[in-house]
Amino acid sequence: MGIQRHLGADGMNERDLRDQIADVKAGRLSRRAFVQRMIAVGLTAPMAGAMLSYSGVAIAAEQIEYKPTKAGGGGTLKLLFWQAPTLLNPHFAIGTKDQECSRLFYEPLAGWDKDGNLVPILAAEIPSKENDGLAEDGLTVIWKLKQGVKWHDGQPFTADDVIFNWQYSINPDTAAVSIGSYKGIKSAEKVDDHTVKLTFTQPTPFWADAFVAAYGLIIPKHLFADYIGSKSRDAPTNLKPVGTGPYLFVDFKPGDTVSAKLNPNYHQPNRPYFDTVEVKGGGDAVSAARAVLQTGEYDYAYNLQVEDEILQKLEAGGQGKAQLTVTGHIEYIALNVADPWTEVDGERASVKTKHPLFSDPAVRKAINLLIDRASVQKFIYGRAGVATANFLNNPERFRSPNNKFEFSIEKANQILEAAGWKKGSSGVREKDGKQLKLVFQSSINAPRQKNQAIIKQAFGKAGIEVELKSVVASVFFSSDAANPDTFTHFYCDMEMYQTTMPQADPQFFMNQFVSWEIANKENKWQGRNITRWQNKDYDETYRQAQKELDPVKRAALFIKLNDLVVADNYVQPEINRRNCIGLKNGMVVNKSGWDNDLWQIANWYRES
Amino acid sequence: MGNYLLRRLVVALPSLLGISLILFVLLALAPGDPFGELASNPNIPPEVREALRIKFGMDDPILLRYLHWLVAMLHGDWGFSFASRVNVDTLILQRIPATLYVVGSSQLLALAVALPVGVLAAMRPYSIFDQIANTFAFIGFSLPTFFTGLLFILIFSVNLGWLPFVYRADIHATGWLWYWENIKQAIMPVAVLGLFQAASYTRYVRSAVLDVIKLDYVTTARSKGLAERKVITRHVVRNALIPVVTLVALQMPTVFGGAIITEQIFRIPGIGSLLISAILANDTPVIMAVTFVFACLVVLFNLVADILYGWLDPRISFR
Numbered sequence: 001m002g003i004q005r006h007l008g009a010d011g012m013n014e015r016d017l018r019d020q021i022a023d024v025k026a027g028r029l030s031r032r033a034f035v036q037r038m039i040a041v042g043l044t045a046p047m048a049g050a051m052l053s054y055s056g057v058a059i060a061a062e063q064i065e066y067k068p069t070k071a072g073g074g075g076t077l078k079l080l081f082w083q084a085p086t087l088l089n090p091h092f093a094i095g096t097k098d099q100e101c102s103r104l105f106y107e108p109l110a111g112w113d114k115d116g117n118l119v120p121i122l123a124a125e126i127p128s129k130e131n132d133g134l135a136e137d138g139l140t141v142i143w144k145l146k147q148g149v150k151w152h153d154g155q156p157f158t159a160d161d162v163i164f165n166w167q168y169s170i171n172p173d174t175a176a177v178s179i180g181s182y183k184g185i186k187s188a189e190k191v192d193d194h195t196v197k198l199t200f201t202q203p204t205p206f207w208a209d210a211f212v213a214a215y216g217l218i219i220p221k222h223l224f225a226d227y228i229g230s231k232s233r234d235a236p237t238n239l240k241p242v243g244t245g246p247y248l249f250v251d252f253k254p255g256d257t258v259s260a261k262l263n264p265n266y267h268q269p270n271r272p273y274f275d276t277v278e279v280k281g282g283g284d285a286v287s288a289a290r291a292v293l294q295t296g297e298y299d300y301a302y303n304l305q306v307e308d309e310i311l312q313k314l315e316a317g318g319q320g321k322a323q324l325t326v327t328g329h330i331e332y333i334a335l336n337v338a339d340p341w342t343e344v345d346g347e348r349a350s351v352k353t354k355h356p357l358f359s360d361p362a363v364r365k366a367i368n369l370l371i372d373r374a375s376v377q378k379f380i381y382g383r384a385g386v387a388t389a390n391f392l393n394n395p396e397r398f399r400s401p402n403n404k405f406e407f408s409i410e411k412a413n414q415i416l417e418a419a420g421w422k423k424g425s426s427g428v429r430e431k432d433g434k435q436l437k438l439v440f441q442s443s444i445n446a447p448r449q450k451n452q453a454i455i456k457q458a459f460g461k462a463g464i465e466v467e468l469k470s471v472v473a474s475v476f477f478s479s480d481a482a483n484p485d486t487f488t489h490f491y492c493d494m495e496m497y498q499t500t501m502p503q504a505d506p507q508f509f510m511n512q513f514v515s516w517e518i519a520n521k522e523n524k525w526q527g528r529n530i531t532r533w534q535n536k537d538y539d540e541t542y543r544q545a546q547k548e549l550d551p552v553k554r555a556a557l558f559i560k561l562n563d564l565v566v567a568d569n570y571v572q573p574e575i576n577r578r579n580c581i582g583l584k585n586g587m588v589v590n591k592s593g594w595d596n597d598l599w600q601i602a603n604w605y606r607e608s
Numbered sequence: 609m610g611n612y613l614l615r616r617l618v619v620a621l622p623s624l625l626g627i628s629l630i631l632f633v634l635l636a637l638a639p640g641d642p643f644g645e646l647a648s649n650p651n652i653p654p655e656v657r658e659a660l661r662i663k664f665g666m667d668d669p670i671l672l673r674y675l676h677w678l679v680a681m682l683h684g685d686w687g688f689s690f691a692s693r694v695n696v697d698t699l700i701l702q703r704i705p706a707t708l709y710v711v712g713s714s715q716l717l718a719l720a721v722a723l724p725v726g727v728l729a730a731m732r733p734y735s736i737f738d739q740i741a742n743t744f745a746f747i748g749f750s751l752p753t754f755f756t757g758l759l760f761i762l763i764f765s766v767n768l769g770w771l772p773f774v775y776r777a778d779i780h781a782t783g784w785l786w787y788w789e790n791i792k793q794a795i796m797p798v799a800v801l802g803l804f805q806a807a808s809y810t811r812y813v814r815s816a817v818l819d820v821i822k823l824d825y826v827t828t829a830r831s832k833g834l835a836e837r838k839v840i841t842r843h844v845v846r847n848a849l850i851p852v853v854t855l856v857a858l859q860m861p862t863v864f865g866g867a868i869i870t871e872q873i874f875r876i877p878g879i880g881s882l883l884i885s886a887i888l889a890n891d892t893p894v895i896m897a898v899t900f901v902f903a904c905l906v907v908l909f910n911l912v913a914d915i916l917y918g919w920l921d922p923r924i925s926f927r
Contacts, residue, residue, distance in 0.1 A: 080774065084885065086692035094643070094691060094889075175663050180653045233693050253702050254692035255885055256877035257778050280774055282885065283875040287761070291774055295766060298774070317766075474890060478641035479657050485639070526654030 017552070064119070064590050066271070066603045072262050074273035074606055080298040082288040084255045084281025089238045090217035091169055091176035096596065099214045100302060101279055103598040104260050105152070105243035108216030109143055109162070110208065112594035114325060116395030116504030118208055122146055122157065122218060122244060124194070127207075138203035138549045143211065145194040149267045151220045152242045152249070159190040162211060164221035166198075173229040178215040185210055205549050206505040213595045214502065219243070246272035246602035256281055266602065273605035286310060292582035293320040299606070300589070301582035302597060307447060308382025311580070320584040324383050327593035328394040328501025328509060329577040331385065333371065333455075333494055335364060335570045337532040340439075340491045347521040348484070348491045351532050355493070356434055362419030363436070364569035366412040370458045373405050373574050379454075380447045385575035392562040393576040394593070395504050400559045403566050412462045421463070429463035438493040441469040441485075443476040448496060451574075466494075481524035488525040490532075498577060504594040506558045507546065513565045514542050533570045616914075620907050627903045628681075628896075629674060635892050636670045642690040642890045664690060677896065687893035691886070696897040699882060704864070706777055707871070707878030709790075710797050711863045717802030718809050719856070725806075726813025727845060730821060741810060748807025753800050757873040760796045771796055775876045797874045801867055805859075812855055816848040850920045857913035861905035865898075 020037065023029035068074070085101035086094070093099045109123040118126045124144040127133020133142045149157040168174055169182040186201045198210065210216060223242055227235035241249050244267065247260035258279035262272055280298070288301040289310070294317030304311065304322060311322045339353035357363050373387035389405035392398050421429040421436060429436045440455065442448040449470055456466040469492065471485045476497070484491045501509045511517050515534040519527035538561060545557040565571050579593050586607045590600040642664075643657045661667055665676065680687060686696040729738040765773040772793050779789045820826065821844050829843045830836075868880035875881070879898060886894035918924045 086689070086889075087694070089693075092693060172659055173663075175660055177656060177660075179656050183653075233688065238693065251778060253777065253877060254689070254694050254699060255882060256702075257776065259778060259780075276780075278776075278778075278780075280776060280875065282877065282881055283774070283872065287773070287873070290766070295769070295773075297772060472639075474888060475639040478639065478890070479643060479654070479661075480639060480641045483639045523654065524658070526658060528654075 064600055064603045068273045068605050071270050072275050077274040077277045078298045079279045079300045080288050080291055081281045081302045082283050082285045086254045088241045091178045100596050100598045101258050102217055103596050104247045105241040105245045105249055106217035107245050108213055109211040111213050111599040112504045112592055114592040116594050139200055141198045141207045143196045147194055149244050150265055155222055157244050158193045159196045161221045162196045163188045165218050168228050171229045174232040181209045181215040203547050205554055206507045247277050268602055271602045289314050289582050292584055293317055296584050299584045299587050304580040304582050308384055320582055322580050323583050324578040324580050325591050325593040326394055327579050329498055330573055331498045331575040331577055333496045333572040334531040335494055337570055362415050366415045368569050369408050369412040370462055372407045372458055376451055380450050381575055384580050385577050388573050388576045390562055391573045392506050397555050398506050398558045400562045402563055409461045423463050428465045436464040439467045439469055440494040441492040442496040443473040444470045488519045488530055490530050510561050513538055515539050531570050538564045616911050628900055631899050632674045686897045689891050689894045691889045691891045696893050703879045703882045706876050710794055710876055711867055714798045714801035718805035721806040722809030722813050726810045727817050730814045730817035745807040745810045748803055753804055754869045757800045775874045777877045797870050801870050812852055816851050820844050820848040853916055854913045857909050857916055860909045864905055865902045
């Protein structure tokens with residue numbers, strides 16, 4: 001197990017660790033001393049902190065920096081979204097743009113900070129074993145709500161609102177996209193006006209999904225109660241949000257602008273700092289970066305998917321800086337386990353087939369050596385990505401220390417030669433009449449096409465011929481069952497895309513390789529396992545992780561899952577992406593890669 | 609005349625029906641899916657996407673969906689946007705003012721430039737003025753608006769810092785300041801669109817005036833000893849403008865339809881940017897409504913142009 005092995009190398013095992021945690025709990029060892037010992041054996045401070053908090057040692061939530069001494073006086077905050085917000089009901093949010101803008105008005109019970117720790121927002125405290133919020137069996141969670149919170153129209157925020165959001169979301173007729181986060185809850189009971197008890201259908205180690213972060217924003221019962229189910233679209237409040245957040249709604253034009261003003265009754269004292277907020281949407285990422293970094297017309301620009309080289313040029317304008325945040329998103333290359341060129345029962349790449357070339361482990365191993373991850377990072381992603389050999393990279397406590405990447409055309413050639421793949425007259429290797437010729441697809445996006453070119457070149461030097469294919473993003477990422485060019489059909493030998501990790505917990509993220517998620521004709525290619533990779537050990541370990549309540553053991557299980565999938569070389573992790581925003585000079589913004597950019601919008605301010 | 613109008617309107621109906629059917633089928637056959645963005649999010653189970661598709665009727669047969677759409681449209685229900693779950697007519701009405709203001713002003717600017725320049729150039733063909741005007745006209749309609757737009761932004765926003773390049777529909781100012789801000793932010797897009805249009809209008813005006821200026825009645829007017837100014841305004845321009853007026857009338861739908869590229873570059877919340885964002889999000893009800901309204905406007909203004917034609921040139925009669 002990753003963690004044990006890691007610690008073991010430094011002369012410490014799981015038992016030592018548990019004893020020390022017990023010492024901290026009993027007050028025999030200070031929290032600080034524990035963290036320092038952990039750092040000494042090679043763990044990071046956040047990881048040590050996370051271990052303590054999961055083991056029932058309460059930690060003070062990270063202090064969010066905020067200097068202003070009174071609310072207001074900050075003038076206008078101007079936010080620029082190159083993808084325009086189209087709706088303001090968080091339960092309908094199609095993209096992060098909609099979630100971000102909802103965040104001005106609505107709040108969840110808690111959010112995730114940059115280290116993947118929970119920070120209470122509408123909750124009075126984070127449930128833990130210590131405060132009897134978490135049950136031993138993992139079946140219930142008790143959330144205590146912050147008292148004295150009022151909706152923008154003056155009504156009190158209570159447990160009824162929380163319970164209502166669960167009912168609203170799980171009703172299939174509501175057509176809420178948040179349903180995935182709520183459907184694991186069997187019942188939600190009101191203990192008192194400010195206490196809610198959630199009961200899950202099965203032991204749920206990842207209990208902090210419902211009511212937390214982007215899908216956990218809470219809408220008021222008194223305004224939505226009549227619009228549950230099929231009437232959900234008719235609610236006037238869909239377009240005129242009434243929340244608990246730091247800003248009051250002023251105006252919204254879908255696809256264009258949102259305006260808001262300071263909420264004088266906000267539940268956090270001396271906040272917010274800005275008097276009004278203006279959100280503008282539309283345009284393109286490069287000019288959005290320009291409007292913040294170069295001309296300073298705006299204070300913040302969202303999701304700057306712009307090549308680092310261009311960002312640096314714009315930053316030279318001196319008005320603002322790009323800010324990058326760690327995320328779990330991974331740009332990776334999938335090798336097809338199945339044969340995409342043979343049709344079986346009306347589908348290509350059927351699990352009943354084996355890929356003619358990749359079924360030879362030597363080919364996969366050679367391919368691993370032919371991906372020049374370091375160059376891709378250096379020349380394409382710059383600050384916006386870190387080359388990696390792991391599929392699961394963050395939060396740090398889940399990162400495996402066991403994998404390294406290497407780029408060596410020479411070694412790849414040796415491996416292929418030894419496995420009997422000989423170069424033919426055309427320079428392409430072949431064996432048993434099969435040539436090493438591959439089709440490699442990705443979505444149309446400038447960095448991806450450059451990345452494809454780098455890979456094609458290296459493959460060519462090892463006698464593997466690659467034909468590049470690029471598909472328009474709106475088709476590639478669509479869920480259209482009739483279109484063979486989507487990434488889930490994967491009617492191709494190799495493909496590259498980014499898979500996002502929206503939460504600090506890897507449970508959903510790691511279901512991409514379980515056998516019951518395989519995308520096929522039967523589930524209209526809606527399954528999450530795109531490579532069609534199957535492994536009994538993986539399936540079992542995943543099931544264990546789903547039930548394992550001990551956080552340390554659970555982290556070790558996820559590390560094992562990562563190592564299993566990476567070791568088989570069907571999945572080639574390449575770049576751990578970072579999220580990039582543009583900030584005008586002077587803006588102080590607490591940003592997290594595990595939550596929306598605006599998760600702490602109440603604490604944003606400008607330094608003079 | 610009334611009879612003619614009626615007949616034209618009756619003929620327009622089947623063509624509009626045909627247009628709507630073709631549009632609908634094309635959109636239904638086009639790849640893509642409004643919930644594509646949900647696909648790459650592991651938090652959202654595939655069943656949710658599937659349920660949404662079924663709820664919004666996206667898996668029904670195309671002709672059935674077309675019939676639903678047509679019946680609803682005849683009842684004045686334009687459907688709702690998948691992306692914002694707002695009624696399509698509300699969305700379109702929100703976007704009309706910005707488009708009318710920017711694209712309308714640019715048409716006025718185009719005419720204000722093209723009329724005098726075209727007439728003056730035609731009065732002295734192959735003079736220095738004509739050659740300069742011609743050169744600029746060629747440059748003007750050879751340079752695409754996305755190029756001139758970016759060029760203007762670089763010069764006037766980035767280097768000089770005079771004008772904003774993000775257009776805002778909700779300016780929080782009052783009185784003269786409000787007007788000034790609105791004018792300031794529209795200068796670049798109006799100039800980009802207007803000068804592009806002016807270039808081609810200039811060529812039309814010039815050649816129309818050249819055609820007329822050589823005719824006998826102009827010579828007659830001159831030999832009667834009329835002042836040159838009067839000859840040009842009363843005898844030449846009035847007759848030369850007939851084809852130009854038709855051309856302008858046919859351009860009118862774009863005033864409502866917006867300018868996709870320019871609106872995108874300057875972030876103008878107009879119909880064009882609504883259309884392009886709907887296309888990118890595969891928001892079929894919005895695409896359908898915008899393109900269909902556009903088709904109706906084209907049909908309508910064709911009719912208007914024909915009627916104007918007859919009014920300007922009484923020799924054409926309506927039968």
